Amino acid sequence: MTVCNGSVLGTFPLRRVLRRVGRRGASLGFVGLLCLAVAGSLLFAPPGLAATPAYTVLTAIAPLPAWALAWYATGALCLLQMFARSDRIAFAAATALLLLYGLIHLISTFTGDNPLGWVGGAVWLAFGGWIALIATWPECAHQPDLLPGAAPMNAAVVVADAAGVIQSWSPQAAAMFGWNTEEAVGRPLTMLMPPRLRGPHMAALARVCADGHSELTGRLIPLVAMRSDGSEFPVALTVNAWHGDDGITYTGVIQPMGAGNAVE
Numbered sequence: 001m002t003v004c005n006g007s008v009l010g011t012f013p014l015r016r017v018l019r020r021v022g023r024r025g026a027s028l029g030f031v032g033l034l035c036l037a038v039a040g041s042l043l044f045a046p047p048g049l050a051a052t053p054a055y056t057v058l059t060a061i062a063p064l065p066a067w068a069l070a071w072y073a074t075g076a077l078c079l080l081q082m083f084a085r086s087d088r089i090a091f092a093a094a095t096a097l098l099l100l101y102g103l104i105h106l107i108s109t110f111t112g113d114n115p116l117g118w119v120g121g122a123v124w125l126a127f128g129g130w131i132a133l134i135a136t137w138p139e140c141a142h143q144p145d146l147l148p149g150a151a152p153m154n155a156a157v158v159v160a161d162a163a164g165v166i167q168s169w170s171p172q173a174a175a176m177f178g179w180n181t182e183e184a185v186g187r188p189l190t191m192l193m194p195p196r197l198r199g200p201h202m203a204a205l206a207r208v209c210a211d212g213h214s215e216l217t218g219r220l221i222p223l224v225a226m227r228s229d230g231s232e233f234p235v236a237l238t239v240n241a242w243h244g245d246d247g248i249t250y251t252g253v254i255q256p257m258g259a260g261n262a263v264e
Contacts, residue, residue: 023134024082024091024134025083025087026082028078028079028082028094029078031127031131032074032075032076032077032079032082032090034075034127035072035078035094035097036071038071038075039068039069039072042067043064043065050064053108053114053116053117054105056113056114057104057108057117060113070097073093074093074097077089078093078094086183088135091132092135095128095132095135098124098128098131099124099125099128099129099132102120102127102128103121103125105119105120106118107121109121154172154255155172155253155254156170156173156175157170157173157252157254158170158189158251159249159252160189160249160250160252161248161249161250162248162250163188164189164201164202165187165189166186166187166188167249169181176225176227176256177225177226177228178229179228183228189201191226192225193223193226194226197224219238219239220237221236221237221238222234223235225254234257235254235256236254236255237252237253237255238255
């Protein structure tokens with residue numbers, strides 16, 4: 001088992017897990033815990049609280065245990081998908097339930113069933129809007145500032161940690177390899193290369209971790225890459241290694257090679 005800067009390849013320390021979760025996952029975790037808290041308040045509401053206008057409005061639509069089940073299922077889904085590469089279902093479910101809850105409270109104000117329902121309605125609608133904003137806000141691909149010179153416009157920029165796990169994925173990389181950001185981040189770099197090259201790649205990572213130096217850093221390396229559909233194509237790779245608190249971070253600039261390409 002290879003140790004690199006205090007971390008063991010193939011394991012997932014807390015920092016790596018937190019980095020993989022990211023802002024979207026952290027938001028889902030917060031919403032998931034909120035949903036579980038709401039489910040508990042509905043399921044174990046004392047008789048006095050269950051008789052308040054806010055609760056009677058909900059009971060008129062569905063029994064409180066049914067509402068609690070909806071909140072519990074949404075919370076569990078959010079907590080599960082905060083670690084997944086695809087989180088769209090959790091975001092959609094959370095947004096829909098929060099907006100529905102807010103609309104019910106808001107409408108109950110105009111019907112007179114709950115005069116103060118607009119307060120809760122505003123809060124729930126704001127939460128729902130916040131989740132919808134996070135779900136639809138485009139993520140900016142991280143482009144390291146330490147690269148020696150600007151990368152060509154058609155070059156893909158990929159950042160990986162010491163274990164060879166992808167941490168950042170540029171739009172050019174998505175166009176070049178056919179994997180979107182959600183599908184690529186958190187997966188090993190070996191997904192980008194033919195199976196015959198994966199063993200030498202892992203051996204090279206182990207050597208770099210052992211001595212902290214790579215002779216390939218900064219050089220233009222001709223390689224064969226593999227798209228998501230399994231097709232292979234020639235590329236030129238430039239690798240730079242950065243040493244930080246989290247260990248070694250690799251930044252790769254990948255340029256396609258073909259007829260008329262300046263790299264070739």
